[in-house]
Amino acid sequence: MDLPLVLSLGDPSGIGPELIAAAWTRREADGLPPFFVAGGAGLLTAAARHCNLDMPVVRIEHPGVAAEAFNEGLPVLPLAGHANAGWRPGEPCRDGAALALASLEEACALASSGAAAALVTGPVAKHALAEVGFAHPGQTEFLAHACGIAPHDAVMMLAGPTLRTIPLTVHCALAEVADLLTAELIYRRTAIAARALANDFGIAKPRIALAGLNPHAGEGGKFGDEEMRIIAPAIAKLRAEGFDVTGPHPADALFAARQRATYDVAVCMYHDQALIPLKALDFDAGVNVTLGLPIIRTSADHGTAFGIAGKGLADAGATVAAIRMAGDCAVRRSSERQQNS
Template sequence: MTASAAPLAIALGDPAGIGPEVILGAWARLRAGCRAPPVFVVGGPGLLAACAERLGIDCPIVPIADPSEALYASAAGLPVLALLDGPYQPAAPSPDGARLALASLQWATKCALAGASCAIVTAPVAKSALAAIGWDYPGQTEYLADACGKPYRDAVMMLAGPSLRTVPLTVHVALAEVPALLSAELVSHKARIVAAALSRDFGIAQPRLAIAALNPHAGEGGQFGDEEARIIAPAIAALRAEGIEAFGPVPGDALFTPRARETYDAALAMYHDQALIPIKALEVDEGVNVTLGLPIIRTSPDHGTAFDIAGQGIADPGAMTAAIVMAAEMAAARARA
């Protein structure tokens, strides 16, 4: 990793979940391996110190007043912006905890937009807890798009791991609604964003995009549906005419075999589970949620708050570690571009 001029900002997530412990665990793991990029956590110095003490995580907390102090503070421990705090109460979600999570996300976003951080890494939040305090976004991705002045459709979710990258073209909707939401324009619009991001943020000069079919056997010549011929194939033709190396529609049951995965840099899936099942099966401890199409970089571990195991010291920090490393690598790639 090449250090960026500005540090990474890490948003706390819901403090009652596993966010605090995986943040601490990831930083301790990276520091022990001499791979820790400059970072700071947005808020929670007392909370994180209490978590480290309770779980026996070797991670000294260094309160800072400004992101610019993070580089020097990291020599002594994990820098934490001391503008927000709260008690450490694992497995006990509350409105105050949701407010702390939201404030941390808001401040982290402001830091990224102002150039005080080179990227945001977000710990998991509980969408229901945020909704209960009046937050009206479907998730952190939509909030970030709005904060960046972008329409939701331009914020593309990609799930990434060491051996696979997948992009769901439709996300949190009922499966029955998916066919009506698909269009050639949707497929081509999101594919363009993915191709541009793979080039700019991942250093892939000519990204290869595999486009999944919607129906079994890619529709079997129209016997199982016509979306492949009517929607997906025309979108692929349009992308190829623009110089984007896209191919398909590839049947979903053939798209994620070891041999198939060697032929593309990202797979675009038609619906949520078509994209997330393979990434979670293959990259369960290293999966990263990456938001593409925004002027700022955002990554997140591909898991939830896990309230049921919070505070027990058994949460694996692997995905948070991977999210931090990927954010740093993306920031370095943008700096080189």
């Protein structure tokens, strides 16, 4: 992989800056590919110093020199108009949200233009971003819009060492889930996930397990008919097209160790059905991956954690895992392009 990865800061008042600093100090031990950060040189320096991390910052003028600078220090590409943003751990503010948004926009643009091999996003506070004009439910939807992709075609996958899950519905109330689920939504997102797992993760024919929506997967209609009316037809269509799909499975048994060995990803009907098992099993190594985009995007599967920001308590494991996964996916895409050229 010739190009570096680009990282967005996330909310600078959260744990993002110290996790980025910690990840750079672990670059050799964890075999991380070169990366640089869009903005925040001063606050990254302050965060590293406060957390007793030996991490010099190297200000760069363009991404092309990031790989060369990476061993000297953390390469940071300055953002116009945000040079004086300070580090205020645990104290989210409007200026910090503006910097987080500017960093996200610049990092996305660099990945989209081919100046960076992949994008790793830092954790943000959605309510803070809304105050500075962010009109999307989350970063996944923002990236879909920025890449010209329909929101339903940007698929969130949570991946850890022992489990991968996909929530079909994400930023909505639980009461809305049944009305949002359609056979077409299930079919389309599952097909996108299967292709992405093959292309970016090297799983030639992914084994996909679909969870049911209701207890006991509806138990033949006794506890709801969505399994028979919506999920089963989608599974039939996917199987007819050659995808290795099973289900609908009762969700209460789907994540036992014996069951996890039978599939490569579990497609779930709603947010908590997918995220609770992932975080219970792989909290410190969970990665959020957006499938279906023309760019590679990963992020640590946790939030800003304002309550512990600046206290040296944050675990960089998920950030390291997100960087490593982005690099691995970038290598596979690059190899595929070379083979097809």
